[in-house]
Amino acid sequence: xxxEEILQALYDETLVGNAPRVLELTNEGLTLDMEPQxxxxxxxxPSLEEVGARFERGDFFVPEMLIAGRAMAGAMERLxxxxxxxxxQTIGKFLMGTVKGDVHDIGKNLVNIMxxxxxxxxxxxxxxxxxxxxxxxxxxxQPDIVGFSAFLTTTMPMFKANMxxxxxxxxxxxxxxxxxxxxxxxxxxxAVGADGYAADASQTVKRAKKLLDERRxxxxx
Amino acid sequence: xxxxxxxxxxxxATKEVVVGHDQPFCIIGERINPTGRRIFQEQLRAxxxxxxxxxxxxxxxxxxxxxxxxxxxxxTDEPELLAKAIQMVQELTDLPICIDSSVxxxxxxxxSVYQGRALVNSITAEDDRMAAIxxxxxxxxxxxxxxxxxxxxxxxxxxxxxxxxGKIIRVATQEFGIAQADIVIDPLAMPIGADTTTSLVTFxxxxxxxxxxxxxxxxxxxxxxxxxPGRHALNSAWLPMAMASGLTSAITDARTPQIVEAVKAxxxxxxxxxxxxxxxxxxxxxxxxxxx
Numbered sequence: 001x002x003x004e005e006i007l008q009a010l011y012d013e014t015l016v017g018n019a020p021r022v023l024e025l026t027n028e029g030l031t032l033d034m035e036p037q038x039x040x041x042x043x044x045x046p047s048l049e050e051v052g053a054r055f056e057r058g059d060f061f062v063p064e065m066l067i068a069g070r071a072m073a074g075a076m077e078r079l080x081x082x083x084x085x086x087x088x089q090t091i092g093k094f095l096m097g098t099v100k101g102d103v104h105d106i107g108k109n110l111v112n113i114m115x116x117x118x119x120x121x122x123x124x125x126x127x128x129x130x131x132x133x134x135x136x137x138x139x140x141x142q143p144d145i146v147g148f149s150a151f152l153t154t155t156m157p158m159f160k161a162n163m164x165x166x167x168x169x170x171x172x173x174x175x176x177x178x179x180x181x182x183x184x185x186x187x188x189x190x191a192v193g194a195d196g197y198a199a200d201a202s203q204t205v206k207r208a209k210k211l212l213d214e215r216r217x218x219x220x221x
Numbered sequence: 222x223x224x225x226x227x228x229x230x231x232x233x234a235t236k237e238v239v240v241g242h243d244q245p246f247c248i249i250g251e252r253i254n255p256t257g258r259r260i261f262q263e264q265l266r267a268x269x270x271x272x273x274x275x276x277x278x279x280x281x282x283x284x285x286x287x288x289x290x291x292x293x294x295x296x297t298d299e300p301e302l303l304a305k306a307i308q309m310v311q312e313l314t315d316l317p318i319c320i321d322s323s324v325x326x327x328x329x330x331x332x333s334v335y336q337g338r339a340l341v342n343s344i345t346a347e348d349d350r351m352a353a354i355x356x357x358x359x360x361x362x363x364x365x366x367x368x369x370x371x372x373x374x375x376x377x378x379x380x381x382x383x384x385x386x387g388k389i390i391r392v393a394t395q396e397f398g399i400a401q402a403d404i405v406i407d408p409l410a411m412p413i414g415a416d417t418t419t420s421l422v423t424f425x426x427x428x429x430x431x432x433x434x435x436x437x438x439x440x441x442x443x444x445x446x447x448x449x450p451g452r453h454a455l456n457s458a459w460l461p462m463a464m465a466s467g468l469t470s471a472i473t474d475a476r477t478p479q480i481v482e483a484v485k486a487x488x489x490x491x492x493x494x495x496x497x498x499x500x501x502x503x504x505x506x507x508x509x510x511x512x513x
Contacts, residue, residue, distance in 0.1 A: 185295070
């Protein structure tokens with residue numbers, strides 16, 4: 001296969017979530033001395049973006065999104081150490097978790113897939129994440145953004161509890177806070193003092209990039 | 222030996238509904254719930270309850286046996302809203318009500334105005350949830366839905382769910398004096414789109430809970446088709462399979478004929494509709510409505 005054929009096949013196979021083939025193609029590309037970032041930015045990421053777009057239009061369904069994400073994750077496991085070696089920076093670090101009392105994770109996992117697809121490094125704390133666990137993880141990982149997910153109106157108040165815990169630990173201003181989930185609104189995000197809200201996975205990516213740019217423009221790195 | 226099958230009795234001021242393994246399936250209408258309904262949320266915030274009136278009518282006509290009421294609207298006084306909605310629904314229909322909130326104060330406000338014997342939705346196997354809510358269930362003589370999950374994630378293994386069910390039943394009966402017949406277990410129906418093995422686990426959990434404890438079970442049945450196309454068809458196939466595994470009730474879409482008919486047909490095949498008389502009269506009613 002030529003490098004062009006590899007990129008096209010990588011794009012196509014990621015789109016249909018063929019994980020074994022995506023890993024094979026990734027390895028084949030590397031054997032041909034293709035750059036890891038070429039495989040990532042010219043095939044995997046555009047493919048995941050297309051998956052997200054189709055999902056948003058209602059042409060793709062949850063399992064299709066999940067298997068595409070899994071295919072990409074398999075390739076990333078192979079590429080991540082190589083990317084680190086070549087000094088390729090992720091665009092930002094995103095710490096994610098579903099709030100305490102809430103066990104819903106499908107929406108959160110879809111957002112994670114889209115964020116990774118866009119080049120973020122995502123650290124997922126899972127579900128039922130208590131405020132003190134968010135605080136400890138922020139201190140440990142120093143993320144650019146932390147995301148709180150809630151699927152129930154009854155667990156949304158945990159956003160405020162998390163914010164209070166961040167304030168108390170003195171780390172509120174060191175991180176951008178985004179909130180989301182089915183019942184969450186912009187109004188509610190404002191009420192709890194979050195920096196950002198998005199209604200769905202691809203909006204989250206756009207909003208996260210924008211918030212990151214704004215923050216970096218304000219604070220010289 | 223299998224445990225004795227239990228019956229859960231729910232009441233409004235004037236009507237009694239019996240949930241049981243030898244009874245026709247109990248359809249709990251899911252619609253009076255603002256989650257994911259932005260317009261409904263705005264209306265409730267503005268004190269406009271007109272959508273509830275429509276939702277009650279559609280679900281009663283559709284074939285609901287009980288109505289679930291959830292008033293979880295962010296940034297509002299949920300106890301006040303829930304109490305008001307319950308009073309309003311009780312004026313509109315004689316169906317018993319499932320009071321749905323995880324805010325203890327809201328459950329108490331709802332129970333205090335409710336006329337009859339309510340179903341409370343819900344507790345988990347977490348000690349603090351049980352300690353906060355079970356005294357209310359006892360005080361107001363209600364029945365309670367309980368989910369067999371604890372502080373960790375939803376257990377994916379059947380063993381763990383059955384074990385937590387045992388814990389809930391033990392604590393509720395021995396420490397809080399709740400009758401075992403008034404405990405309705407939610408065996409946790411997960412979206413099939415996220416993992417194709419989840420329904421098999423849930424069916425196994427249902428069979429074991431029925432055989433080990435004899436209690437009634439309910440679940441949010443529409444959840445199984447989340448994120449998939451053709452949701453009505455999936456829900457209509459899933460419910461009869463769950464019924465055959467021991468599910469005796471579900472919080473589901475009572476407005477969709479395809480779903481309600483699947484349930485009524487399964488009642489007939491499971492021997493819960495003598496001589497098919499309910500099935501036949503539903504057919505006649507439909508004929509009459511078509512001719513009118």
